[in-house]
Amino acid sequence: MEKKRIEDNAYDLIREHASDILAHPTFRNLVRNKQHHNSNTYAHLLHVCVLAIKFARAWRWKVDAKVLVRSALLHDYYLYEWHDKPNRKKRHARRHGVYAADNAERDFGTGPEERKAIVNHMWPISPFHPPKTKEGWLVLFADKAASFRELFGILSAEDHYKKTPVKK
Numbered sequence: 001m002e003k004k005r006i007e008d009n010a011y012d013l014i015r016e017h018a019s020d021i022l023a024h025p026t027f028r029n030l031v032r033n034k035q036h037h038n039s040n041t042y043a044h045l046l047h048v049c050v051l052a053i054k055f056a057r058a059w060r061w062k063v064d065a066k067v068l069v070r071s072a073l074l075h076d077y078y079l080y081e082w083h084d085k086p087n088r089k090k091r092h093a094r095r096h097g098v099y100a101a102d103n104a105e106r107d108f109g110t111g112p113e114e115r116k117a118i119v120n121h122m123w124p125i126s127p128f129h130p131p132k133t134k135e136g137w138l139v140l141f142a143d144k145a146a147s148f149r150e151l152f153g154i155l156s157a158e159d160h161y162k163k164t165p166v167k168k
């Protein structure tokens with residue numbers, strides 16, 4: 001798809017490119033998984049997606065909007081409770097991008113561009129895997145910013161429920 005500057009509202013773009021994800025029961029169930037202090041994985045994924053779009057628009061970067069929206073929404077789609085030690089997979093911090101990309105391909109048929117952005121979002125914790133695309137850098141920056149805000153309670157999960165683009 002053509003790369004171009006983003007002009008649209010973040011929630012319009014999410015509806016346009018990710019209605020299938022937002023409607024999927026496994027994705028919606030992520031509301032039960034704790035992410036950071038005061039936040040669940042569902043809220044975190046929406047938070048990151050909205051911020052990634054806002055950064056792209058503010059910086060006037062030319063991007064593939066569909067790849068950006070879908071990789072941001074699925075970057076933590078690893079599908080287990082990471083606070084729960086017996087249940088979490090090995091080397092969670094470094095490897096969860098790979099688990100998320102595998103699940104995203106299985107459930108939503110995401111392609112190689114989404115995979116690159118999802119797998120590399122944990123740099124520099126995974127030091128040999130920095131982002132390789134603009135979409136990847138946007139997901140990474142948005143994830144760091146969103147995680148910081150959630151950790152310190154600057155934006156609560158409640159804010160995201162109110163803004164959820166599809167009706168529950």
Ligand SMILES: [Fe+2]
Nearest residue numbers: 075076096121
């Ligand atoms: Fe992550």
Ligand SMILES: [Fe+2]
Nearest residue numbers: 044075076143
């Ligand atoms: Fe994240």
